[in-house]
Amino acid sequence: MLRTFTLHEVWILVLAARWTIALSLAAFVGGGTVGFILAIARISPFRLLRYIASGYIQFVQAIPALMLLLLFYYGLNLFGIRIDAWTAAVLAFTLSTSAFLAEIWRGCLQAVPAGQWDAARSLGLNFPKALILVIIPQAVRMALPPTVGYMVQVVKGTSLAALIGFTELARAGAQINTITFEPVLVFGTVAGIYFVICWPLSLLSGYLERQLKVGHVNVQAM
Amino acid sequence: MNYTFQFGTVMNYFPDLLSGAVLTIRLSALTMVFGLIIGMACAVAKAYGPRPLRWLATSYIELIRNTPFLIQLYFVFFALPHLGMRLSPNNSALLAMVINLGAYSAEIVRAGVESIPHGQIEAGRALGLKPLQIVRFLILFPALKAVYPALTSQFILVLLGSSIVSAIAADELTAVANTLNSQTFRSFEIYTIVTLMYVVIVFGFRAIFTSIYAYAFARRG
Numbered sequence: 001m002l003r004t005f006t007l008h009e010v011w012i013l014v015l016a017a018r019w020t021i022a023l024s025l026a027a028f029v030g031g032g033t034v035g036f037i038l039a040i041a042r043i044s045p046f047r048l049l050r051y052i053a054s055g056y057i058q059f060v061q062a063i064p065a066l067m068l069l070l071l072f073y074y075g076l077n078l079f080g081i082r083i084d085a086w087t088a089a090v091l092a093f094t095l096s097t098s099a100f101l102a103e104i105w106r107g108c109l110q111a112v113p114a115g116q117w118d119a120a121r122s123l124g125l126n127f128p129k130a131l132i133l134v135i136i137p138q139a140v141r142m143a144l145p146p147t148v149g150y151m152v153q154v155v156k157g158t159s160l161a162a163l164i165g166f167t168e169l170a171r172a173g174a175q176i177n178t179i180t181f182e183p184v185l186v187f188g189t190v191a192g193i194y195f196v197i198c199w200p201l202s203l204l205s206g207y208l209e210r211q212l213k214v215g216h217v218n219v220q221a222m
Numbered sequence: 223m224n225y226t227f228q229f230g231t232v233m234n235y236f237p238d239l240l241s242g243a244v245l246t247i248r249l250s251a252l253t254m255v256f257g258l259i260i261g262m263a264c265a266v267a268k269a270y271g272p273r274p275l276r277w278l279a280t281s282y283i284e285l286i287r288n289t290p291f292l293i294q295l296y297f298v299f300f301a302l303p304h305l306g307m308r309l310s311p312n313n314s315a316l317l318a319m320v321i322n323l324g325a326y327s328a329e330i331v332r333a334g335v336e337s338i339p340h341g342q343i344e345a346g347r348a349l350g351l352k353p354l355q356i357v358r359f360l361i362l363f364p365a366l367k368a369v370y371p372a373l374t375s376q377f378i379l380v381l382l383g384s385s386i387v388s389a390i391a392a393d394e395l396t397a398v399a400n401t402l403n404s405q406t407f408r409s410f411e412i413y414t415i416v417t418l419m420y421v422v423i424v425f426g427f428r429a430i431f432t433s434i435y436a437y438a439f440a441r442r443g
Contacts, residue, residue, distance in 0.1 A: 061378075062424035064385035066396060067417045074409030078225055152288065159290035163389055170292050183300035191289040191297065198288035 005182040010189055016172030017193050023158040023168060026090045028151060031097025038102035043109050045127060053102070060099035066160050068092035073164040085166035089158070097154055104150060108143040109135060145212060149205035152198045159194075169193060232411045235402050242398030243419055245312070249394060250381040250427075253319040257380070258373070260320065261327025262362060268328065269335045279328065286325035291383055294318050299390045315387035315394070323380050330372045334365030367439045374431040378424055385420070395419060 003009070041053035060068075073088035112135050120130035162171035173190035177183050268279040286294065295318040302309065309317060338361055346356040366373070388397035399416040403409050 059421065062382075062421040063417050064382040064396070064420055066385040066388070067413060067420060070396075070399070070403075071410075071413045071417060074403060075413050078410045156288075156290035159292040160386065162292065163386075170290060170296075173293070174296065177296075177300060183297070183304050187293055187297045187301055191285075191293050194289045194293060195285065199284065202284070202288055 002181055003179045005176070005180045005185045009176050009180065009186075012176065013169065013172055013186075013189055013193060016167060017169045017197070019166070019168035020155065020158050020170075020194075021197070023086075023089055023093070023161060023166075024151070024155045027093035027097050027154050027158065030090060030094030031101055031154070034094060034098035035101030035105060038098060039105035039109060040131070042102065042106045057099045057102055060095055061103075063096075065092065065096045065157055066163060068095055069160055069164050085161065085164050088164060089161040089166050093154070093157060093161075096157070097150075100150060100153070101147070104146045105139070105143055108139040108146075111142055112138045141212065145205050145209035148201055148208060152201045152205070155198055155201070156194065227411060228408055229411050229415070231406055232402065232408050232415055235406075238398050238402065239395065239416065239419065242393060242395040243423065245392075246381070246384050246394040246396075247423060249312070249316055249319065249387070249392075250377075250384050252316060253323050253380050253384075254377050256320045257323025258327050258331075260324030261331050264324065264328035265331035265335050265365075266357065266361070268332055283325045283328050286322055287329065291318070291322050292386055292389060294322055295387060295390060311387075311390050311392040314390060315384075315392040319380060319384065319387070322383070323376070326376050326379075327373060330369050330376060331362075331365060333372070334367075334369035335361055337368050338364055370435055370439060374428075374435075377431070378427060381424060381427060382420070 038053045038057060041049045042057075044050060069088060069092040072092045073083065073085065076083045076088070116134055116138065117130060120134040125133060158168060159170035161168055162174065165171070167175070169190060173186055177186045180186060264279045264283060267275045268283075271279070295315065298309070298318040298321070299311070299314040302314070342360050342364075343356055346360045351359070384394060385396035387394060388400055391397060395416060399412050402412050406412070
């Protein structure tokens with residue numbers, strides 16, 4: 001007998017969204033940490049480091065996130081590592097998020113005018129000190145809007161974990177669809193929940209970007 | 223670790239993988255063409271259209287950009303038949319991909335359209351160009367040139383995202399890989415080879431995009 005799609009089913013979906021948020025946060029923290037190191041490596045004075053980081057980014061950005069998931073989930077068993085869906089998802093999303101965040105942040109670090117580096121150096125600061133005290137504080141301002149914008153991509157990307165059997169929002173929706181057979185209602189609701197999570201982030205990103213532009217105009221006016 | 227890699231077993235199925243890759247490329251290429259057309263139409267509608275049209279374009283763009291592709295795919299594949307529109311898995315995949323790219327490319331093209339100074343359009347009018355000529359030569363062409371890098375990275379994301387349509391058993395590269403995986407249990411070998419195939423396809427597309435830019439945009443103003 002088919003179950004009907006009631007408020008109870010909607011509540012199940014809302015509860016499943018907690019896993020979507022947890023996975024997004026894990027991917028963002030993991031990907032952000034690795035991505036930060038990569039972004040620094042991309043602009044470091046050491047050529048080898050720059051090549052390694054840029055090779056990694058080019059390569060990971062050419063692999064579908066779903067492939068990374070499948071590789072981690074099925075592939076790692078081979079090395080005797082029993083891996084559950086959550087760990088595989090966090091590892092795969094960390095990898096792909098790091099490559100994209102690294103490129104965004106590299107762009108912001110390089111957008112800081114070169115004169116700032118010269119000024120920092122002539123004040124006697126070495127590379128790490130110039131980076132931490134002078135460049136990063138200015139880059140963070142520019143990095144904020146695209147980073148918040150990319151978080152929307154991270155949240156939406158976590159839906160892929162459904163395909164290796166991790167029950168978050170998308171998979172909960174697919175499961176409820178099979179027992180109620182109300183695809184329009186079920187996937188409409190699932191899309192609605194994703195929208196409620198993502199849209200405020202999109203709006204915030206747009207708002208921050210406009211703030212930044214206003215800031216630039218002021219700087220030029222001075 | 224005592225495991226013997228058996229790439230040979232997988233290589234026996236290489237023709238299957240290759241035909242999957244061909245479908246991946248075909249789906250992605252068709253999506254790029256149709257998605258860009260929808261995107262350009264929405265961008266122009268949003269920038270110059272009457273209010274109801276602007277509102278419609280904005281809701282479409284925001285709705286698609288703030289929900290996952292997988293859910294859009296599920297909606298096309300499971301919900302549309304419910305509403306009386308039945309499509310094969312491959313066509314469902316194409317439709318979902320086009321709807322998705324349409325919204326993203328609309329935002330990208332719009333940024334380009336907005337970067338065009340209004341005086342340029344007035345100059346076109348003063349020179350007696352027809353409205354369609356103005357849209358083509360003074361709005362879309364320079365707008366596309368300005369946003370070409372953003373547009374092509376979005377196209378690459380379409381190619382990567384096409385692997386998701388394996389979820390509804392369209393028989394592209396990832397779906398073939400999943401089938402082989404359940405037949406041979408050579409997960410690591412299969413997914414490694416398929417990952418490399420994606421990398422090759424993506425690098426190929428990147429090279430094509432670079433030469434298209436050199437051919438179409440670089441020489442002309």
